[in-house]
Amino acid sequence: MTTAMPIQYDRYYRYAEFTAALQQLVQTYPRLLALESVGKSHEGRDIWVMTVTNQDTGAALDKPAYWVDANIHASELAGGAAAMYLIDTLTAQYGKRDDITRCLDSRVFYICPRMNPDGAEWAMRDTPKIIRSSTRPYPHDEDFVDGLDTEDIDGDGRILSMRIRDPNGNWKCHADEPRLMVAREPTEVGGTYYRILPEARVRDFDGFTLKVNRDREGLDLNRNFPGQWRQEHEQLGAGPYPTSEPEVRAVVHFISHHPNISGGVTFHTWSGVLLRPFSGRADDDMPAEDLWVYKAQGAKGTELTGYPAISTFHDFRYHPKEVTTGGFDWVYEHLGVYKWTVEIWCPMREAGITDYKYIDWFREHPVQDDLKLLAWSDTALLGKGYVDWYPFEHPQLGAVDIGGWDKNYAFRNPPPHLLEKEIARFPAWLLWNALTSPKLELVHARCEPLGPDTYRIEVGVQNTGHLPSYVSKRALQHKQSRGLIGEITLPTGTELVSGDLRTFAGELEGRAY
Numbered sequence: 001m002t003t004a005m006p007i008q009y010d011r012y013y014r015y016a017e018f019t020a021a022l023q024q025l026v027q028t029y030p031r032l033l034a035l036e037s038v039g040k041s042h043e044g045r046d047i048w049v050m051t052v053t054n055q056d057t058g059a060a061l062d063k064p065a066y067w068v069d070a071n072i073h074a075s076e077l078a079g080g081a082a083a084m085y086l087i088d089t090l091t092a093q094y095g096k097r098d099d100i101t102r103c104l105d106s107r108v109f110y111i112c113p114r115m116n117p118d119g120a121e122w123a124m125r126d127t128p129k130i131i132r133s134s135t136r137p138y139p140h141d142e143d144f145v146d147g148l149d150t151e152d153i154d155g156d157g158r159i160l161s162m163r164i165r166d167p168n169g170n171w172k173c174h175a176d177e178p179r180l181m182v183a184r185e186p187t188e189v190g191g192t193y194y195r196i197l198p199e200a201r202v203r204d205f206d207g208f209t210l211k212v213n214r215d216r217e218g219l220d221l222n223r224n225f226p227g228q229w230r231q232e233h234e235q236l237g238a239g240p241y242p243t244s245e246p247e248v249r250a251v252v253h254f255i256s257h258h259p260n261i262s263g264g265v266t267f268h269t270w271s272g273v274l275l276r277p278f279s280g281r282a283d284d285d286m287p288a289e290d291l292w293v294y295k296a297q298g299a300k301g302t303e304l305t306g307y308p309a310i311s312t313f314h315d316f317r318y319h320p321k322e323v324t325t326g327g328f329d330w331v332y333e334h335l336g337v338y339k340w341t342v343e344i345w346c347p348m349r350e351a352g353i354t355d356y357k358y359i360d361w362f363r364e365h366p367v368q369d370d371l372k373l374l375a376w377s378d379t380a381l382l383g384k385g386y387v388d389w390y391p392f393e394h395p396q397l398g399a400v401d402i403g404g405w406d407k408n409y410a411f412r413n414p415p416p417h418l419l420e421k422e423i424a425r426f427p428a429w430l431l432w433n434a435l436t437s438p439k440l441e442l443v444h445a446r447c448e449p450l451g452p453d454t455y456r457i458e459v460g461v462q463n464t465g466h467l468p469s470y471v472s473k474r475a476l477q478h479k480q481s482r483g484l485i486g487e488i489t490l491p492t493g494t495e496l497v498s499g500d501l502r503t504f505a506g507e508l509e510g511r512a513y
Helices: 015-028 078-093 098-106 117-123 246-256 288-305 367-379 416-423 427-435 473-477
Strands: 033-040 046-052 065-070 108-112 147-150 161-165 171-173 181-183 194-198 200-203 261-269 273-276 309-311 338-344 386-394 398-405 440-451 454-463 484-487 502-506
Touching (some): 015 078, 015 117, 065 078, 065 427, 078 108, 078 261, 078 416, 078 427, 098 427, 147 194, 367 386, 454 484
Antiparallel strands (some): 171 181, 273 338
């Protein structure tokens, strides 16, 4: 075993360094790690999957498995760091911690730490471009001819907001904290008001109309999975057909060809919650036993991470009349694999805001919350989270002010100096989930002589894991498990005089129910 340079968890790695760090880990722990490319991204980058298990105790495919992926959304970089931190923890603590040693001896992790390497690279450029997901133009490939294209217009490496004085504007300065912009009262007149726009370049400005363009790269890879996929007119960013995008297709192919996977987590940012299926329908549609398992996993997740565990459909909807579909829920929807989405990081809770309701907060919250966040930026972030407004001569709009929240620094991901503290929450829960998988073990194997050249062979198998051998009731409904199969292979010159060459022995319950 060689000694590796330590991976730093106070910064985010661009693709070349990220790849080098993964390769270095393999060189350091060759009996625990194997790295493979499962496909290429739109721009031709490798999509890496790390297999983590003790190779001396058997092949990975013969062990129960747990899937982890991250960074499907371009700017959600903390997920990749959390996945890397998990690999680092498992390997560094193998042989030192009993639970990790037991897990890697008997189980396997498949970890895809950066599912969307192209989008992440755009987010980390010196002059960043923040998009939702894939860098492929969609649904059309031509540029807009007018409107605002969000970008770092002054070249300082940040994408902030612009404010323009406008007597009909929606915003004004807070009376006691002039840095903070607050909503104008519905009947208010007579003050100084502003229009607020994203920092952007303007195409073909007519002197009156300012519309913010949707990104030309309009795909959302987390809407391109097969489960409840819907077309663009119903679900923005879904792509032309399920798994049309190479990143999603690579992951779906890998998981579909690894039936030993019994659970998984996909890392996102940023609401500080653990999300379970369904995203598109109510809990009533879930088998009761599966819901009980999800609630038990969620309770343990809250205990170990401090994050609340909630239903996507019931508690995390962008609009009360709309649902999201085509996401990573497909592994539970189609395969019956227990799946969670982890939304890393919650600046609101960091700022001491306790009455925080996830998505709803962004529609409406008291001004006192904004003041708490501003005070938190001034202290915990040393003023880097919220930038005081400064004048800028815009090439199309003339005199504007640039400032406000640096969302990429303070909101989309933990600031670098807080990153390790945040991602250190997760390995214990992921390890616990992996150890709940079904685990088939021999009770005994006997060969009893019955006479000259005649033997009776008996094999007993038990499930020593927590979950049943079929994993979930949904997997049973969708016929994803064949049950236990016993098969005997005879040497040349022998024959089977009693019994069957192949026996279908059904399922073995674990302790979950």
